[in-house]
Amino acid sequence: MRADAGLHGRARELEVLDRLLLELRDGRSRALVLRGESGVGKTTLLAHLAERAGRAGRVVRTAGVETGSEIAYSNLHELCAPLMHRFGRLTPAQQEALGTALGMGDGSAGHLLVGLAVLDLFAEAAVEEPLVCVVDDVQWLDGMSAAILAFVARRLDAEAVALVFAVNTTASALAPANDRLLAGLPELRVEGLADEPARKLLASVLAGPVDPGVLDRIVAESRGNPLALLELHRDHR
Numbered sequence: 001m002r003a004d005a006g007l008h009g010r011a012r013e014l015e016v017l018d019r020l021l022l023e024l025r026d027g028r029s030r031a032l033v034l035r036g037e038s039g040v041g042k043t044t045l046l047a048h049l050a051e052r053a054g055r056a057g058r059v060v061r062t063a064g065v066e067t068g069s070e071i072a073y074s075n076l077h078e079l080c081a082p083l084m085h086r087f088g089r090l091t092p093a094q095q096e097a098l099g100t101a102l103g104m105g106d107g108s109a110g111h112l113l114v115g116l117a118v119l120d121l122f123a124e125a126a127v128e129e130p131l132v133c134v135v136d137d138v139q140w141l142d143g144m145s146a147a148i149l150a151f152v153a154r155r156l157d158a159e160a161v162a163l164v165f166a167v168n169t170t171a172s173a174l175a176p177a178n179d180r181l182l183a184g185l186p187e188l189r190v191e192g193l194a195d196e197p198a199r200k201l202l203a204s205v206l207a208g209p210v211d212p213g214v215l216d217r218i219v220a221e222s223r224g225n226p227l228a229l230l231e232l233h234r235d236h237r
C-alpha cells in the first residue's frame with residue numbers, strides 16, 4: 001500500500017515536499033524542519049516523503065524516543081549505519097572521529113570533525129543516488145546526534161542530500177534544547193486539517209450513520225488534528 005493512501009488534505013505540505021525532491025534530483029541539497037503539535041500528522045508526512053524519495057534515491061531514517069536512552073550518538077549511528085560502505089572515502093582524521101563517535105574505535109571524536117565527517121559521508125553516499133535523511137521526533141534525539149545533524153543541515157550545499165526533521169512542538173515545549181539547535185532552518189508548519197479533509201477523514205472511519213451534530217462537534221473539538229479527531233470518534237462510539 002502506498003504510504004499516502006488514505007491521506008486527507010495536505011496539498012500545500014505535499015507540494016513543499018515534492019518540490020524538495022525535485023530540487024534534490026537536480027543535485028541541490030535541502031534542509032527542512034516540520035513543526036507541529038502532537039498528532040497533527042508530521043510522521044505521516046515524513047512517511048509520504050520517504051515513500052516518494054525511495055523511488056528515486058536512498059532514504060535513511062531515525063527517530064528520537066521519549067523513553068530512549070541518552071546514549072550519545074545513538075541516533076546518528078542509526079542514520080549512518082546504512083551508509084558505512086562509503087566510510088573509506090573519508091579522510092583518515094574524519095574516519096577516526098566518526099569511527100570513535102559511532103563506537104568503532106577509541107581515538108578522539110572532536111565535534112567539528114565528526115560533523116564534517118557526517119557531511120562528507122552523506123555527500124559520498126549521494127554520489128551514488130540522491131540521499132534523503134528523515135529525522136523524526138527531534139525533541140527526543142540524543143543531544144550529540146541533534147547537535148551534529150543541526151551542524152550538517154546548516155552546511156548542506158550541492159550534494160543532493162536532503163535532511164528533513166520533524167519536531168513535536170507539544171513535547172518540545174518541555175524539552176526544547178534540540179529544537180533550538182534547528183532554529184532558523186527552513187520550516188514547514190504542520191497545522192490541523194481544514195474542515196473538508198477533516199470531515200472526509202472522519203467519514204472514512206465511521207461504521208454507520210452518526211448524528212450530524214455529533215460530527216460537527218468532533219470536527220470542531222479536534223481543530224483538524226487527525227489524532228484528536230480519531231480519538232474523539234472512538235470516544236463517541
Ligand SMILES: Nc1ncnc2c1ncn2[C@@H]1O[C@H](COP(=O)(O)OP(=O)(O)OP(=O)(O)O)[C@@H](O)[C@H]1O
Pocket residue numbers: 006007008009010036037038039040041042043044045167168201226227230
Ligand atoms: N492527512 C491525514 N489524513 C488521514 N490521517 C492522518 C493524516 N495525518 C495524520 N493522520 C493520522 O493521524 C494520526 C496521527 O498522525 P501522526 O502520527 O503522523 O502525527 P504526528 O504529528 O507525527 O504526532 P506526534 O507528534 O505525536 O508523533 C495517525 O493515525 C495518522 O495515520
Ligand SMILES: [Mg+2]
Pocket residue numbers: 042043044136137
Ligand atoms: Mg510523529
